[in-house]
Structures are given as C-alpha cells and as structure tokens.
Amino acid sequence: MTTAIIILAAGQGSRMVSDLPKVMHKVAGVSLLGHAMRCAAQIEAEKTVVVVGHQGEQVSELALTIDPDVEIAKQKTQNGTGDAVRQASEKLQDFDGDVIVLYGDTPFVQPETLQAMQDSRRNGHDVVVLGFEAETPGGYGRLIMQNNILTEIVEAADCTDAQRKIGFCNSGVVCASAKTLFSLLDEVADKNSSGEVYLTDIVSIANARGLNCAAISCDESETLGVNTRHDLAKAEAIFQSNARLAALENGVTMMAPETVYFALDTVLGRDITIEPNVFFGPDVTVENQVTIKANSHLEGCHISEGAIIGPFARLRPGAEIGGNARIGNFVEIKASQVDQGAKIGHLAYVGDAHIGAGANIGAGVIFCNYDGVFKHTSVIGKDAFIGSNTAIVSPVNIGDEALIGSGSVITKDVPADALAIARARQETKSGMGKRLMDRLRSLKAKK
Ligand code: UD1
Ligand code: CA
DSSP states (O other): OOEEEEEEEOOOOGGGOOSSOGGGSEETTEEHHHHHHHHHHHTTOSEEEEEEBTBHHHHHHHHHHHOTTOEEEEOSSOOOHHHHHHHTGGGGTTOOSEEEEEETTOTTOOHHHHHHHHHHHHTTOSEEEEEEEOSSOTTSOEEEEETTEEEEEEOGGGOOHHHHTOOEEEEEEEEEEHHHHHHHHHHOOOOSTTOOOOGGGHHHHHHHTTOOEEEEEOOHHHHOOOOSHHHHHHHHHHHHHHHHHHHHHTTEEESSGGGOBOOTTOEEOSSEEEOSSOEEOSSOEEOTTOEEOSSOEEOSEEEOTTOEEOSSEEEOTTEEEOTTOEEEEEEEEESOEEOTTOEEEEEEEEESEEEOTTOEEOTTOEEEOBOSSOBOOEEEOTTOEEOTTOEEESSOEEOTTOEEOTTOEEOSOBOTTOEEOOSOOOOOOTTHHHHHHHHHHHHHHHO
C-alpha cells in the first residue's frame, strides 16, 4: 500500500508570540517543519504535501529547500485543521493509497510509530489515530474509547467535566485511505466553540457511517505538540536528554552531559571526549578519538580522528579539521581546511584558508580574508611556521616550510623554505631608556 503524507503548517501559532511562523522555530537546530518532513522522508512516502497559509511564502520556501519534491497546498484562511487537510485534496486527486496527516508543530513522531498505524490500517481499521497518555492533558483533544473502539475526539474547550479528566489524548496524527479521509472531511462542519473545521471530527462521522476507528498509543515524549515557547523549551530538553543518553551509550565520554548540546544531525564516532559546556550546531561530524575541550562552539564542521579542539574554540561552517590537528583557545575557524597535525593554538582567526599538514599558526594570527567587498583565500604550505601576531592579507600563498617573522603583515606570496619579515626594523638606542625615565621622574617630583 502506498502512502502519502500531509503536513499541516498553515497556522499562525499566535501562542508563540512571534513574527516567525511557528513551524519555522527550531528544536535541535532544525525547524519544527524540518522534523516532520524528516519523519515523512523516513517512511519513504510516495508524496508529501505541505499545507501552508500564514506567512506561506516563507514556509513553502523552507519546505522546498528541505525537499524540492514536496508539494505545496495553500490554505487561504486558517479555518482549522480539517479545513487545512481539505486544501491538500487537489494534490492527491489521483492518489488511491493511504494518507497520514502530521501536524507541523509535533516534531518527534517516529517512523516506526507511523508504521504501526499503517499495520493497524491493514488489520481492518478504516481510521487510525495516534494517541498518548498525557501527564497533564491540558489543551489536548481527548480520545473517547468504548470497547477498544475510538468513538470520538473531543477538543479540550468542548469537553464535559468528566471528559476533561480523560488522560488519553490526541497527537493529531491520523491515518486513513485518501478516499475515506476526504469523504469524511466533506461532512465536517464548524459547529464547535471556536467555529473552526476540526480534523478530529472525522472520527464521530466515521462511527456514524459504521466505519471502524482505532487508536494506537505511543509515549508522550513522541507526541509533544509545540504551541508556546514553553513547549519549545520542553521539546528541546527532551531531545537533548535523549541525544546525551545515545552519545553515552555509543562510546562518548562526557563529565557533565547535561551541559552539552547536540543537533539532530550531529554525527559522533567512538572514544570521543566532550568536556562541559560544548554546543553543537547543525551539520557537525566528529570522528573517533577526538577531544573537545570545555566551552567550544561547533557548527557545519568535520573533525578528523585524534584532533584536539578547545577549550573555547569556535568552528564555523566549512571548517575541516584534519587528523591529530590542534585547535586551541579563542581560535575561530571558518570555511578552511586544516590538514593533518597542524597546530593553531591560541587567539587566531582563520577564514577561507588552507593550512598545510604540520603547519604552526602562532598566537594572534589573523587571516584578513575580507576586503570589505570580496572574500579571498590564502594557502599555507606544509610545515610552515607563521609567527605570532601576523596578519595574512589574503589572497597570499605561503610555501612549504616557509617561516614568517612575528608581527608581520604579509601581503605577497612567500616561496617554500623562505623567511619573510614584514614589519618595521627594531631600533635600539643605548642609555636612552634610563635617561627618559629619569626625566619623567624628576618632572613628577617637581609637581
Ligand atoms: C490539535 C488538535 C488536538 C490535539 C493537538 C495535538 C484539532 C482540532 N485539534 O490542537 O486534538 O490534541 O493538536 O498537538 O485538530 N493548522 C493549519 N491550519 C489551520 C489550523 C492549524 O495548518 O487552520 C496547523 C498548525 O500550523 C499546526 C497544526 O495544524 O501545525 C495544529 O494546529 P494547532 O492550532 O496547534 O492545534 P491544537 O490546538 O494544538
Ligand atoms: Ca498544536
């Protein structure tokens, strides 16, 4: 049976109090929409339709960046989740498989859970809803069960006092055949306290038609719906706690795992040590036997085996760190390749550069890669030595084993094995220092 996914992402998310559409807020470095789309990709859905509305241009641009094959449906006014699903029907006109509806604000639904819902469909259930036992049911819709049959979903605002006490809640994820889903939606009206067209109403309509509705249950951590910044922080905390456990289980040592932050796509090898307060932004890969010392910030970088990073290092997108290289404190590296065994120990900025194997970049070296309009690239040869406080004014090429005197401002290429010094020559005047100080002291005494 083929499957299509509809992701609802048209709502404003007013409870976020934000200029950014809710589904563009991030958890684990990835937008909420990105999480839902990732889940859709993992079950290899035949088609994915994202329903956009509020700030739809921005949301559809994001969706198409994540997956150019995704289809976009537009919901003109945000009349509720049922109305949103209706907007996707045109894109699924000739589709006769199953449809799974995901909410764009529910980031952690797992592909295995969607698989279980599809299995339940195959066992003869016409409509399958994903539910969970909520610790605090609050604003979630309640699933009304009778003899294992899901008879109705009642939104929190429309619950009776007795219904409000029910802990079994609606995640929003629904699976049904495209035909059944859209025909049930045709009957949904907006007769409820908010005047919206609720997707959840398809359950009672299905029951009235004699169709068979079931609820599958999963853990609450999987179905957390993000409505507020508080929920966003809660989602981040859930993700981080799982990611830390997974890292510890897979051979990573962390003295204070609660202070280390991962992204959804962080890739870690084994026998890695991560000291406290390290932050991983998106797209970081760390190979085996790497040590990342305290207070380092990494994003968009690749660290090869045996390298030592930090403390207080910043690796920005495009930093490629070779095996056994050393990147020390207050060093920032951007869009640069640092080859095997090179050392950049202290207080340096390396941008748009290639640092050869075994090269030593001294304290305070700055790559002046930007002229105010263009970015330029520099190359430092193998085993070259760049003295402290040198400015490399890109573009320049420094040859293998070249030596640059400290404090130089290098604006021209330096061939291999050469010594370059580019600073004012030192003058030493004998006796002058003492004479000067004596004069100053006598001036002070006269005051
Ligand atoms: C919804 C469910 C509720 C469930 C909860 C789970 C309904 C009526 N209620 O409530 O039973 O417990 O999710 O998290 O379905 N959206 C649109 N267009 C709209 C309205 C919403 O695309 O017109 C999208 C939103 O962008 C969001 C999702 O649908 O991604 C859910 O909408 P939201 O308003 O957050 O629903 P809840 O009140 O959380
Ligand atoms: Ca919600």
